Amino acid sequence: MNEAIRAVTETTADQFMADTKALGCLEPDVQPRATDNIAEMIAIIQTLIANKHAYVADGEVLFSVTSMPDYGRLSNRTLDEQQAGARVAVEAHKRNPGDFVLWKLSSADEPGWDSPWGRGRPGWHIECSAMSNRYLGETFDIHGGGLDLIFPHHENEIAQSRCAFGHDVMANVWMHNGFLQVEGEKMSKSLGNFITISELLETKNFGSNKWHGYVVRLAMLRSNYRQPIDWTVDALVEMRKALFNWTTNAIGFEPTKVSEDVLEALSDDLNTAAAVAVIHNLNRAAANRTNAEACAEMSATLRFLGIWNGERPDDIFSYGYDVQSGPSDADVAPLITDRLAARAVKNWSESDRIRDELVAMGIQLKDAKDPATGELTTTWEVKR
RNA sequence: GGCCUCGUGGCGGAAUGGCUACGCAGAGGACUGCAAAUCCUUGUAUGGGGGUUCGAUUCCCUCCGAGGCCUCCA
Numbered sequence A: 001m002n003e004a005i006r007a008v009t010e011t012t013a014d015q016f017m018a019d020t021k022a023l024g025c026l027e028p029d030v031q032p033r034a035t036d037n038i039a040e041m042i043a044i045i046q047t048l049i050a051n052k053h054a055y056v057a058d059g060e061v062l063f064s065v066t067s068m069p070d071y072g073r074l075s076n077r078t079l080d081e082q083q084a085g086a087r088v089a090v091e092a093h094k095r096n097p098g099d100f101v102l103w104k105l106s107s108a109d110e111p112g113w114d115s116p117w118g119r120g121r122p123g124w125h126i127e128c129s130a131m132s133n134r135y136l137g138e139t140f141d142i143h144g145g146g147l148d149l150i151f152p153h154h155e156n157e158i159a160q161s162r163c164a165f166g167h168d169v170m171a172n173v174w175m176h177n178g179f180l181q182v183e184g185e186k187m188s189k190s191l192g193n194f195i196t197i198s199e200l201l202e203t204k205n206f207g208s209n210k211w212h213g214y215v216v217r218l219a220m221l222r223s224n225y226r227q228p229i230d231w232t233v234d235a236l237v238e239m240r241k242a243l244f245n246w247t248t249n250a251i252g253f254e255p256t257k258v259s260e261d262v263l264e265a266l267s268d269d270l271n272t273a274a275a276v277a278v279i280h281n282l283n284r285a286a287a288n289r290t291n292a293e294a295c296a297e298m299s300a301t302l303r304f305l306g307i308w309n310g311e312r313p314d315d316i317f318s319y320g321y322d323v324q325s326g327p328s329d330a331d332v333a334p335l336i337t338d339r340l341a342a343r344a345v346k347n348w349s350e351s352d353r354i355r356d357e358l359v360a361m362g363i364q365l366k367d368a369k370d371p372a373t374g375e376l377t378t379t380w381e382v383k384r
Numbered sequence B: 001g002g003c004c005u006c007g008u009g010g011c012g013g014a015a016u017g018g019c020u021a022c023g024c025a026g027a028g029g030a031c032u033g034c035a036a037a038u039c040c041u042u043g044u045a046u047g048g049g050g051g052u053u054c055g056a057u058u059c060c061c062u063c064c065g066a067g068g069c070c071u072c073c074a
Helices: A002-022 A038-050 A079-084 A126-136 A147-165 A197-202 A213-221 A233-250 A260-267 A272-286 A292-304 A313-317 A329-344 A348-360
Strands: A054-057 A060-063 A100-105 A120-122 A140-146 A171-177 A180-182 A229-231 A363-369 A376-382
Touching: A002 A197, A038 A054, A038 A060, A038 A100, A038 A120, A038 A126, A038 A147, A060 A147, A100 A147, A126 A140, A126 A147, A140 A147, A147 A171, A197 A213, A213 A233, A213 A272, A233 A272, A233 A292, A233 A313, A260 A272, A272 A292, A329 A348, A329 A363, A329 A376, A348 A363
Parallel strands: A140 A171, A180 A229
Antiparallel strands: A054 A060, A060 A100, A100 A120, A363 A376
16 A cells, blocks of 8 residues: 555656756755655654643544644634634544644554554644654745645644744745636636646647747746736747747857846845846847847846756747748748849839748748848748 | 635736836837838726825725635645
8 A cells, every 4th residue: 555655656756857857947955755754753743742732532643723822823813713614513532623633543444654653644734844854954944835735734834843843933934826827717627727837848738839848937937926827828929939039139148147136036035027027128238139248147147047058049939840841941942032033123023922922831031131241131930 | 604815007917105117919110122020119007985194006994806725635
């Protein structure tokens, strides 16, 4: 049974690691498993019982919330308010309805571990107190998580750790991220709008396109982590275009210093949206690659944020586009030559006819003049 | 039912007790034979109603709307 559980979590963890890596996330230093920390959990539970913060009843070990005067501080709830609106009958063995399980006995066919209270399993929450203590210490700096976990999970985690170790805080800062929505609706399997990171990267299931990991990452950085993210095709299109323009200004410039304003924005509660605004300003300052200092700063800042590493802008923009199905240079070049000849003699109707023909093939032309010689040039790309 | 969080222009999205960033779209202009791309300029917003204040989008109350949590498990 314990092995079967491990096999399931292994698969999920591997997918998670692959996805976050594709988005440019660094690999965590430590990725502890609850099942590898049973002894540590038992030790904390024993301490809590000894400190009178926990008690044994009906074979369970329960945490006594009333033993902690400021229980509920994180979620801004009081025990009284919780009780007043409770919809579910209180279990008789609990001294207070808010008391929660630290250890629960297992039947023979349930997974379990030996403990001073018999073969059983830990309650939810205690694994986090045990593992954070083991790897980060009795108190630490930042604790993250989804905002749906604020109550009861994080509240109970705090109660366990503080009462076991005797500190006023567990973590100095709590960062809770908002929920993900898709095109204005919550993402759920029943609504059929469920999309995974690997699907965004590897399939055309969302917006009939594959999306480069940099674009996906940038679309997430666009809003504050605390707010809900509405995941839309429009946002990806917009960010893909922005990244194309930014990298066009940055490519070829050695990264120098990261933008001070970006660092300042990130230092203010990880204000990534403000950082993106700074980059838009930096992009304007780059002035079409004429401001070398701004371009070098762009180069450094994009790399710092993990949304670029020197790739050709078009490789990011055209990521996932099936080049083989489109026209080739051999198809297009003769038509461009003909059109340049027509333009040279001001035969505009023929020139436009050829351009329309190419548009029908899905080709977008871009005319330019060589700044040095004044010679007319034309480049093309597949219209997207 | 109780509690928590949130409500900013056409759209996305920051910030703030006193000129409301930034982007997209829109409008005007430059460039171009005309386009495309690029660049410049520019209009538009703090859900409704009260209150505190010299002044409220920001603080308080209330209503409306959205999301979350409230048994076990994660």
